[in-house]
Amino acid sequence: MVTHRPNIVIAISIVLASAILAIAVWLLAQMREDALRRAQDSVFNVSLLVERDVSRNLEIYDLSLRAVIEGLKQPGVLDLKPAIRQMVLFDGSVSAKDMGSVLVLDEAGNIRFDSRASPPRQVNLADRDYFKVQRDSPDVGLYVSHPFIPRATTKEVSIALSRRISRPDGSFGGVVVGTMRLTYFRRLFDGMKLGPSGSMALMLTDGTMLMRRPYDPKIIGINLTGTANYSRFTQQPSGDFFGTAAIDGVERWYAFRHIDMYPLILDVALSTHDIYIEWRRRAWIIGSLIAALDVTIIALAVLFSQQMSRRLAAENELRELARTDGLTGLNNRRSFQERVDEDWRRAQRNAWPLSMLLIDVDSFKGFNDLYGHSAGDDALIDVARRIAQNVRRPGDMAARYGGEEFAVLLPDTDEAAAVHIAERIRAAVQGLQRRHVASSHHVLTVSIGVATARDQLIQNSRALINAADGALYDAKDAGRNRVMCYRATTVHVAAREAGEASTAPDTEVRNAG
Structure with a gap:
């Protein structure tokens, strides 16, 4: 099948190339998902x-902070010497790197005790948010403040963690507050x-950036x-999504989480480009190789198809x-004989008439002797052209039967x-007016025998040929340049050509000449 249809080779190559491309696209899609998955795992680990x-x-x-509050409740602590009181109230942990001062403020916001100074610095902090919130909200617990620049210590931006001091009757007694420099978070982030x-x-749950x-x-x-x-950060305790940063407009994949027990939100994001x-680099390499492979496959298929087409054309x-x-x-004659057998079977199946013409150029030997073989060939070509011009239906067939003899097969023709x-055909040949002095008609003419398979008079394709041949002999015997139909008398000419010895009853002679 493929050897007879070169275009199938190209179609198969296109299907194969498409399959390779589809597999490559699927693999690249899997690789892309793997890249995202690895990035997500990395982000989750960092967060x-x-x-x-x-x-x-x-x-x-x-x-x-809790230890300071508990220390203030202990009897006699406030009566201790300042140096000892500092040691009792403020342990060494609050002096760690990036930790600021721990202060005890009275109900007016003045510093009562200072972890980094004794006597304490004279500063009032009643305007700070961490003081106001603790003063106005007895149950706030630990409060993380907005960023600010401390007044009492260094000028580095810090946040404050504070807790309320309540008197035995529940009234406001002041605030314990500790500061933390934001450089701690900066160094922590830079290490990832x-x-x-x-x-x-890192931001507060109210959206303030820390x-x-x-x-x-x-x-x-x-x-x-x-x-x-x-808005997405506030919808659930943790999650992930693709989004664009409002600050710099970069598209990133975000993973966020609310830090347990603290009013803080942490988000970690990787740029989709990163x-x-x-x-992308691997996709370009793989894509280029696959494209080159597909182009090569299709190009080779086209070349192979072209070679096959040329071969088929030569074979045809x-x-x-x-x-x-x-x-x-x-x-x-060979192709004509094959066609006669096929059309005979078809006519028998469909009960169609099948007619045949046998055509012979009159006195052609004399024409050749007088005018030469070259002129004889030209004459045969002219006769063949006139036959072809009058046999035009798709199912009809004209053939050179041998020498100066031609045959025409007419399916479904009475x-x-x-x-x-x-x-x-006879008139067209005579109309050529090709001179032929050896002929009694003085121009080139043909004699034609007609036979039609009907009823049971002609029983096979060979008998049809013999019948047309017999009619042709009748036309020649009758003086040439005429058309004669087959007559079913004692089958004198047809029987002789077939080598038969039997005879048939006489019937009516039909002469179309």
Whole structure:
């Protein structure tokens, strides 16, 4: 099948190339998912490490604040000498790196005790949010403040963790507050690998930015309420999504979580460009190789198809030459004989009439002797052309039967129609007016025998040929240049040609000439 249809080779190559491309696309899609999955695992690990570090340090600081409150409740502590009281109230943990002062404020906001100074500095902090919240809300617990610059210590931006001091009757007795420099979060964030465009942020649950990587001092303290990403942060305790940062407009994959027990939100994000940069490089390499392979497959298929087409064309040409008469261009005797057998069977199945014409050029030997073989060939070509011009139906067939003899097969054609066609051919040849002095008609003419298979008078394809041959002999005997129909008398001419010895009853002679 493929060898007879070259285009199938191209179609198969396209299907194969498409299958290879589909497999490559599927593999690249899997690789892309793997790249995202690895990035997600990395982000989850980073966010977990940061959350644990922040929680641990805040918990330590909160324990220190609780220890101060418990120490103030102990009898006699306030009567101790200042140096000893400092040791009792403020343990060594509050002097760790990035930890600021721990202060005890009275109900008016003045510093009562200071972990870094004795006597305490004279500063009033009643305007700070951590003081106001504790004063106005008895049950707030640990409060994490907005960023601020301390008045009593260094000028580095800090946050404060505070707890309320309540008197035995429940009234407000002051605040214990400890400060933490934001440089702690900055160093912590800088130690994490997030790629060139990755980001990390820590904010209060009300949207206030405490720290962000990449660091920009201008964004510390801004409020993100109303932004798309912050809205997603507040919808659930943790999650992930693709989003675009309101601060720098970079598209990233975000993983966020609320830090346990603290009013803080941590988000870690990787740029989609960074996530897929290695995948893109591999995709270009693989895609280029697959494209080259597909183009090669299709190109080779096209070349193979072209070669096959040329081969088939050559085979068809040889086959046509084998079936065609080289001089006249009509079918040869072999192909005509095959067609007679096929049309005979078809006519028998469908009860169609089948007619045949046998055509012979009159006195052709004399024409050759007088005018030469070259002129004889030209004459045969002219006769063949006139026959072809009058046999035009798709199912009809004209052939050179041998020498100066031609045959025409007319499927589904009765005797009257066959005679009409034969007469047109005879007249067309005579109309050539090709001079032939050896003929009694003085021009080139043909004699035509017509036979039509009908009823049971002609029983097979060979008998049909013999019948047409007998009619042809009748036409020659009657003076040539005429059309004669087969007559079913004692089968004198047809029987002799077939080598038969039997005879048949006489019937009516039909002469179309």
